[in-house]
Amino acid sequence: MDQEYLARPDASRPEAEPLILSWSQPMGLASLAFTNAFLRLVTLGIYNFWAKTEVRKRIWSAVRLNGEPLTYTGTGKELFLGFLIIFAAILVPIMLLSAGVIFYFGPESAAANIFNVLIYIFIFLLTGIAIYRAQRYRLSRTSWRGIRGGLVGSDRAYAWAYSWSALLIPFTWGWIVPWRTTMLQTLMMQDTRFGDRPFRFKAKPGPLYSSFAVFWVGTAIIALFAIGGLTGMASFAKQPIQVTEGSTTQTLKIIALMYGVTAIAFLFYYVLSAWYRAKQINHFSNHTYFEGAKLKSTVTGAGLVKVAVGNFLLTMLGWAIGVGLLILITGMTSNVLTGETESIAARLSIFAGILVLIAFSGLFSPFVQARNARYLIENLSIEGEVPLAGISQGADQGIKRGEGLAQAF
Amino acid sequence: LFEGRFTDGKTASSEDVNVRLTSRGVEIHRSASIEPLIWPYGALHVAEPLNSHSIDALLTYDFMTGATLFVPEGTFARRLAIEAPHLTAKAQRWRHAMPWIWAACAVLLISSLVWLADLQPSRAIARMLPDSAREILGKKTVESMSEGRRTCSTSAGLAALDELVARLSAASGSDRSFKVIVIDWPLLNAFAAPGEQIVLTHGIISKAESADEIAGVLAHEMGHGIEMHPESGLVRAIGMMAAIDLLLGGSGGTLANFGALLAQLSYTRDAERVADKHAVRTLREAKISSKGFARFFKRMQEAENELPIGKAITEINILRTHPLTEERRRAVEREPDYPSTPALSAERWKALKDICKPPPAPPAEPPKDT
Numbered sequence: 001m002d003q004e005y006l007a008r009p010d011a012s013r014p015e016a017e018p019l020i021l022s023w024s025q026p027m028g029l030a031s032l033a034f035t036n037a038f039l040r041l042v043t044l045g046i047y048n049f050w051a052k053t054e055v056r057k058r059i060w061s062a063v064r065l066n067g068e069p070l071t072y073t074g075t076g077k078e079l080f081l082g083f084l085i086i087f088a089a090i091l092v093p094i095m096l097l098s099a100g101v102i103f104y105f106g107p108e109s110a111a112a113n114i115f116n117v118l119i120y121i122f123i124f125l126l127t128g129i130a131i132y133r134a135q136r137y138r139l140s141r142t143s144w145r146g147i148r149g150g151l152v153g154s155d156r157a158y159a160w161a162y163s164w165s166a167l168l169i170p171f172t173w174g175w176i177v178p179w180r181t182t183m184l185q186t187l188m189m190q191d192t193r194f195g196d197r198p199f200r201f202k203a204k205p206g207p208l209y210s211s212f213a214v215f216w217v218g219t220a221i222i223a224l225f226a227i228g229g230l231t232g233m234a235s236f237a238k239q240p241i242q243v244t245e246g247s248t249t250q251t252l253k254i255i256a257l258m259y260g261v262t263a264i265a266f267l268f269y270y271v272l273s274a275w276y277r278a279k280q281i282n283h284f285s286n287h288t289y290f291e292g293a294k295l296k297s298t299v300t301g302a303g304l305v306k307v308a309v310g311n312f313l314l315t316m317l318g319w320a321i322g323v324g325l326l327i328l329i330t331g332m333t334s335n336v337l338t339g340e341t342e343s344i345a346a347r348l349s350i351f352a353g354i355l356v357l358i359a360f361s362g363l364f365s366p367f368v369q370a371r372n373a374r375y376l377i378e379n380l381s382i383e384g385e386v387p388l389a390g391i392s393q394g395a396d397q398g399i400k401r402g403e404g405l406a407q408a409f
Numbered sequence: 410l411f412e413g414r415f416t417d418g419k420t421a422s423s424e425d426v427n428v429r430l431t432s433r434g435v436e437i438h439r440s441a442s443i444e445p446l447i448w449p450y451g452a453l454h455v456a457e458p459l460n461s462h463s464i465d466a467l468l469t470y471d472f473m474t475g476a477t478l479f480v481p482e483g484t485f486a487r488r489l490a491i492e493a494p495h496l497t498a499k500a501q502r503w504r505h506a507m508p509w510i511w512a513a514c515a516v517l518l519i520s521s522l523v524w525l526a527d528l529q530p531s532r533a534i535a536r537m538l539p540d541s542a543r544e545i546l547g548k549k550t551v552e553s554m555s556e557g558r559r560t561c562s563t564s565a566g567l568a569a570l571d572e573l574v575a576r577l578s579a580a581s582g583s584d585r586s587f588k589v590i591v592i593d594w595p596l597l598n599a600f601a602a603p604g605e606q607i608v609l610t611h612g613i614i615s616k617a618e619s620a621d622e623i624a625g626v627l628a629h630e631m632g633h634g635i636e637m638h639p640e641s642g643l644v645r646a647i648g649m650m651a652a653i654d655l656l657l658g659g660s661g662g663t664l665a666n667f668g669a670l671l672a673q674l675s676y677t678r679d680a681e682r683v684a685d686k687h688a689v690r691t692l693r694e695a696k697i698s699s700k701g702f703a704r705f706f707k708r709m710q711e712a713e714n715e716l717p718i719g720k721a722i723t724e725i726n727i728l729r730t731h732p733l734t735e736e737r738r739r740a741v742e743r744e745p746d747y748p749s750t751p752a753l754s755a756e757r758w759k760a761l762k763d764i765c766k767p768p769p770a771p772p773a774e775p776p777k778d779t
């Protein structure tokens with residue numbers, strides 16, 4: 001079946017070329033990370049949209065196809081306006097309505113509960129739209145040799161498929177997931193364009209099911225062990241707690257142990273899910289075709305875990321720096337840390353501290369994004385040849401703003 | 410002379426070109442037979458802003474849509490940065506950040522002006538709320554604070570409470586009528602809710618040694634009510650949350666959690682001081698000794714010191730809403746003596762202490778007006 005989409009000599013078509021994908025490590029990400037944090041700080045956080053854009057420009061440029069970089073042509077202004085419109089058109093009305101309902105019917109009333117459920121359904125239905133539109137925005141702002149990408153289908157069709165299939169997940173005990181992700185990927189890839197040429201996606205969910213079975217059974221075993229361990233410990237902790245030093249330490253120990261069990265269970269689950277995710281990425285890539293070429297991916301679960309561990313440590317380090325600065329700033333003025341929060345100096349320092357925390361959270365996200373992209377690109381290749389001179393610019397879809405919905409959720 | 414790749418933006422093919430940086434702009438030599446293209450620096454854009462780490466540059470030009478020029482040489486990027494400084498990362502960042510830095514300065518300036526001029530916008534908005542809205546808000550606050558606990562209502566206890574509230578209201582110098590309820594809750598707490606509603610916990614009554622202490626607490630909470638502190642606190646909290654939501658890119662959804670917000674009202678030291686002043690004046694007008702109020706502060710301090718770590722977490726509320734007890738106690742103690750009578754007769758005080766006595770006959774009775 002693969003052969004059908006691979007290159008065939010055709011005299012009438014322009015000469016086909018092989019495509020070589022590579023990664024050119026972006027330099028100076030650390031100074032970019034700190035500069036962005038500083039500018040977020042002095043603009044009360046608003047610069048974030050431009051910060052994000054510059055990081056994307058760097059990372060897109062690091063992806064090389066035949067030695068020439070991908071280009072990100074989006075702007076911070078587009079992201080900002082996209083967010084602003086969603087904020088005004090969706091978030092603020094939801095907040096006001098919700099406040100109004102609670103105000104008139106009470107926080108625990110049936111009306112408030114029904115309203116909450118409706119809001120969740122509304123957000124749930126919008127999630128598919130948000131995913132599709134975010135992808136459409138990013139593709140339309142990605143180009144290579146001046147030729148844009150695009151996503152030309154209907155966001156509503158995608159959102160509908162996304163929603164009804166999500167509802168079936170609990171009823172099928174999760175077993176719909178491989179079928180569902182394949183279906184959603186098919187919808188997305190069918191609509192994906194480079195210039196005026198479509199991608200084709202011919203994956204079947206069948207081959208994923210053996211891996212999924214291992215993942216599912218493994219998850220069930222982990223969950224059983226974790227629940228068993230936790231209930232055992234909880235029954236210990238249930239004994240009446242007296243406020244004597246001995247019993248407090250005892251209880252604290254049990255609580256620490258419970259957190260430990262949860263963390264270990266999560267770790268096992270994470271490794272297992274990374275293994276499955278690797279299978280899925282490879283399966284999907286290996287059935288993605290463009291003109292005469294086919295993608296080939298060789299990511300592994302171990303590789304994904306390695307990237308994730310490094311990213312986790314980087315993220316923690318970023319938070320540690322943010323929290324450290326917060327403590328430094330609030331600690332410098334009076335004794336905020338001991339509860340004195342009323343003096344002018346204390347209030348100012350709390351305000352500055354929170355601002356610093358907002359500005360420095362996600363400090364190392366440029367590295368995190370680069371590491372993710374690098375791993376995927378270095379394990380991805382393109383087989384076959386593509387007649388590049390035959391690919392023309394696709395129609396401009398006239399997308400003016402970016403990703404508001406996806407950011408809001 | 411640099412080597413580069415040029416695409417015309419019509420198809421995805423590219424060609425080798427020679428590139429030269431001249432005073433007129435970037436000169437692109439496609440082949441010997443065609444005139445070189447000249448892209449003036451002012452109309453150029455780079456895919457990735459130029460910086461000291463640049464190893465190449467990808468250029469586009471305003472007047473040739475889709476056309477790109479890629480020059481994979483670090484020296485080209487550095488030379489270009491000199492000729493066209495607006496393409497550097499530094500220049501672009503400042504260009505994008507500058508308006509927002511000014512905006513941030515303006516926001517900070519306006520906030521500090523509002524604060525210095527003591528405008529208290531939250532209070533002005535709170536004053537605009539109609540009475541019916543304040544009453545609903547108060548009910549919700551009481552509901553969410555009492556967490557479904559029983560309202561105490563022996564008839565003798567309510568009569569005693571009525572008497573005390575009436576005596577204090579008459580002396581408060583305000584025409585508001587306060588509704589006070591007692592909740593069966595061992596926690597030591599008292600709070601004012603919007604719409605002149607006041608909640609006392611049974612804990613605070615049972616720990617008190619005299620009705621004068623409770624009179625002081627009530628007078629203090631009435632002071633909050635008269636100053637509309639609960640209402641303005643709410644307005645301020647909503648405003649802050651909306652601002653934080655905006656800052657964090659709307660990821661908070663905090664406003665949806667309105668119920669929790671109602672339960673988290675806390676006052677500033679200034680607000681407490683104002684309420685204390687009201688309390689002292691009301692007590693004097695009502696001819697109730699302020700010694701009881703001072704004793705109440707002492708009791709709070711003792712309670713604060715005695716709290717074991719585990720309990721401090723559940724009772725942290727009173728620590729947070731009533732900071733600097735020592736300072737406030739001294740201020741009340743400084744009040745000169747005046748002739749006074751006990752806030753309640755011994756018999757009535759006992760009735761108030763017993764207000765939660767009989768266990769509730771289910772269903773629990775609704776809160777009663779006093």
